[in-house]
Amino acid sequence: MAANLRYCFISEWLDPASGILWKYQLFYYPESKEVEMVDIKNRRHFLKRTKYEELKPSLLFLGSVVTVFSRQLKLTEYGDEFTRNRMESQSERTLAMIKPDAYKNMGKIINAICQSGFLISKLRIGKLSKEEAGEFYAVHAGKPFVDRLTDFMSSGRVVAMELVAPGAIRKWRELIGPTDSNQARAEAPGSLRAQFGTDKTFNACHGSDAPDTAAEECNFWFGPGRYPGKCDLAAGTTLCLVKPHLVADGAAGLVIDLIQESFEVTAGGLYNLDRNAAAEFLEVYKGVLPAGDFNSMVEQLTSGACIALEVADRDGADAVEPFRQLAGPLDPELGRVLRPASLRARFGLDAVRNGVHCTDLPEDGVLEVNYFFTILPTAS
Ligand code: GDP
Numbered sequence: 001m002a003a004n005l006r007y008c009f010i011s012e013w014l015d016p017a018s019g020i021l022w023k024y025q026l027f028y029y030p031e032s033k034e035v036e037m038v039d040i041k042n043r044r045h046f047l048k049r050t051k052y053e054e055l056k057p058s059l060l061f062l063g064s065v066v067t068v069f070s071r072q073l074k075l076t077e078y079g080d081e082f083t084r085n086r087m088e089s090q091s092e093r094t095l096a097m098i099k100p101d102a103y104k105n106m107g108k109i110i111n112a113i114c115q116s117g118f119l120i121s122k123l124r125i126g127k128l129s130k131e132e133a134g135e136f137y138a139v140h141a142g143k144p145f146v147d148r149l150t151d152f153m154s155s156g157r158v159v160a161m162e163l164v165a166p167g168a169i170r171k172w173r174e175l176i177g178p179t180d181s182n183q184a185r186a187e188a189p190g191s192l193r194a195q196f197g198t199d200k201t202f203n204a205c206h207g208s209d210a211p212d213t214a215a216e217e218c219n220f221w222f223g224p225g226r227y228p229g230k231c232d233l234a235a236g237t238t239l240c241l242v243k244p245h246l247v248a249d250g251a252a253g254l255v256i257d258l259i260q261e262s263f264e265v266t267a268g269g270l271y272n273l274d275r276n277a278a279a280e281f282l283e284v285y286k287g288v289l290p291a292g293d294f295n296s297m298v299e300q301l302t303s304g305a306c307i308a309l310e311v312a313d314r315d316g317a318d319a320v321e322p323f324r325q326l327a328g329p330l331d332p333e334l335g336r337v338l339r340p341a342s343l344r345a346r347f348g349l350d351a352v353r354n355g356v357h358c359t360d361l362p363e364d365g366v367l368e369v370n371y372f373f374t375i376l377p378t379a380s
């Protein structure tokens, strides 16, 4: 690595207290893991060059949200040509979908995505209408298979994700394999379509085929004002938040897979919570917990992206209490003794970084689910 390597991005921070949008130059020094911020409007230092090991270099790409000392900074532009030249090819993006036939294998597929070195920058679970499916697949309009395809794509939930990686478009198409799942089993048996698809229509996954279609398809799902396939929220559901430390470790797929073994996931999205949103969401714990613990919980929820899931009982019973059982005791240390198979016992590090948040009281299920799926905007 060249000495004194320095990257520069233009970043925005919406001050939740004043509503003012601040713009900073954000400098990152990868060798020393230091950050530095300059307030663009007032042309003065906002943060001196300071060691900050929590910033992951893999999060440095346009559109990303990075947390620096509790501030969520959105990277909106490259700050110099050097950064553009270095970073542009490192952060190609593509649109991936898990199709309705593979929805039940969402956890396994998300795990394969994380293990293959992709970063999931956006995620939304939705249901497409037949018209929306036709719009998504407009390039195939008039082809003999399109009616079957749009019936299939509107037959159940799909997971849409924006994936970021060097050469993401090609890399993802290689991971999913040939269009026809039978051909995939013959030619690329380890591919996702070979493992989770059936034939030429029911083929488990979608991947964009070129930079222009990737941009269009990402815009279809995540562009401003877009929200195709918004889900109906079911009664008796509960909220599970896969906390930022697990998402950052690429463990979200493993957790979702365990959830899918015994529950139905009926909605989902990836969120970058700011301090206001996290504190509002955790409000009920404010009086109950010591102030330091409350602040640590807020800090954890704002330290990076989290994945919110609406979780339902398969037979329509209330899911809050049974899901709390799967989540296990709040403190993973205790969980490892009392409930070793629980999610927190398996994935938690300590009482704050305990893997997942789940709704505690049956009457709060609807409130918490609504907070994420009707009030907050997902990452866009
Ligand atoms: P992809 O880019 O690999 O997904 O393939 P295409 O863009 O060519 O087609 C879009 C989707 O339409 C595929 O993923 C299949 O689900 C479906 N499809 C494509 N070709 C055929 C076909 O010849 N017959 C049928 N039944 N379905 C097809």
Ligand code: MG
Residues within 6 Å of the ligand: 207, 209
């Ligand atoms: Mg295609």
